[in-house]
Amino acid sequence: MNDTFEMVAKTFQGLEDVLAEELRGLGAADIRAGRRMVAFSGDLEMLYRANFCCRTALRILKPFYKFTACDADELYDKAKAFDWSKILSISKTFSIDTVAYSDEFSHSRFVTYRIKDAIVDWFKDRYGEDKRPGVRLQDADVMVNVHIAGTDVTLSLDSSGESLHKRGYRVAQTEAPINEVLAAGIILRSGWRGDTPFVDPMCGSGTFLCEAALIAANIAPGIFRKHFAFESWPDFDGDLFDKIYNDDSAEREVTVPIIGADISPKAIDIAAANLKNAGVARHVSLNVRPIARWTEDEVPAETGVIVTNPPYGERISAPDMEGLYTSIGSTLKHVFRGWHAWIIGYRDEHFRNIGLAASKKIAMFNGSLECELREYVIFEGDKKTFLASGGKLKHDNDDTTTRKD
The missing domain is CATH 3.40.50.150 (Vaccinia Virus protein VP39)
Structure with a gap:
């Protein structure tokens, strides 16, 4: 429960320092603002609170595997070397979202396909040709985020699911409403x-x-959300999240x-x-x-x-x-x-x-x-x-x- 780990909160350009201040107020540690993101560390409760309380975060990522790759074959091989049973099973579905800032990997869709092949082949090698998790573009059980900067590759779990800007209170809109x-x-x-x-x-x-x-x-802006992706994770602590969700002690007139x-x-x-x-x-x-x-x-x-x-x-x-x-x-x-x-x-x-x-x-x-x-x-x-x-x-x-x- 109290184990700390690295997280990354994504945001819009120009809001990085605002998000960093929000995370600081929640008690996050090791806060480092970057381009359209803020890295920080904390425990499971911090991950839940960041999703539930941050007004300027688009999504909260939990990195789980980092490596370097210079071409598509090395990307595939190193992705396949990971023990995917730690986050997936053949009964689950997964999706992949890729962001690449790299001359070596200029097409994010190609990267997505290679990572998908590595995951599927890892399961096929161990459980049989027809034993593999399914790929689902929407509402997948496990959402994998791929970030490539040059040759540096980071694979993360998306703990938010649907973008956090979708609060849940909007029932109608005029043309071109602001996010x-x-x-x-x-x-x-x-x-x-x-x-x-x-x-x-x-x-x-x-x-x-x-x-x-x-x-x-x-x-808290998360009060209207019907679901966060972390609620589908194997280590989801329902009691802990209920405590956060039901705590209105900080609300004011x-x-x-x-x-x-x-x-x-x-x-x-x-x-x-x-x-x-x-x-x-x-x-x-x-x-x-x-x-x-x-x-x-x-x-x-x-x-x-x-x-x-x-x-x-x-x-x-x-x-x-x-x-x-x-x-x-x-x-x-x-x-x-x-x-x-x-x-x-x-x-x-x-x-x-x-x-x-x-x-x-x-x-x-x-x-x-x-x-x-x-x-x-x-x-x-x-x-x-x-x-x-x-x-x-x-x-x-x-x-x-x-x-x-």
Whole structure:
């Protein structure tokens, strides 16, 4: 039970340090952030907690076999040398997911086939030609992750199964909704933890609102999941997982306003349904309102955080994209003075139309689109006067702007 082992949490570019902080808070050890991943160590309870509690993890992997291979034959031979009875039996099914960053192995599908052949042949050699575990693309009993960097090969067990961004609360969606892990990561990166008002003025299906309410109430994102892959493992400790699942001692009351608005009545109806399914509808206020129609009377406090994902003009557009982003800038400047706004966008010209200087820029992918998250500190008057009066454009201990690779 208390044996520790290495694990790897996968995430999106730009969220690695946020995930590392989450894991640190859970008590993980040996935390090392890398590219779209964070390595750490812990015991079985930590593996369960990482899956259940981490808002910015896409999946949690448990490496079990590492080797080097320079070509396909060596890859096959070394994969076949592993004792596959440790994790598989002929009555089980398995799937393989491959990620390769390698000149030697440039086609991930070919790698998948060679590893699959090695596993199947290992069982055939020992139990007979027709005695082998089955291959299943979906809902396999054992999910093997293959990661290749150059000639370094790591085989891992996927403990999550379906990606952890699929929380389970979404019952409907607008077109191109933001990924739940990305939404939670942006909120956490903003520094918001449920201690000031939160507004998404273009909320769509309400993903930012759902994730903000879960953060404010400190409700674990895994509470809605029906299944994790580790529940099918031979060493699954049901009592231990039940203890984690049923522990709500850290949950808290939401004491600040969380407000969402959108120009579309349909979007507001969808957001309301998702919030209700997530059990946080009572914490969030919704209304139909275009970004240009906000007034100072509708702003709940002198300071707070705005997080939003406006249309990019790709899958979702507006009749006047230039006018939309100009309205965003005008509303921020004239209505939300004293607030911090975090906007994820795709096109530089759209950001320019906002007409405000960003205090921070962070490269992020939203789906396949290479986007940027920008922070705007909204202050009254000119920048020089704001700074002279003690105002700050960056938080204490902020690092420098993260630029695109």
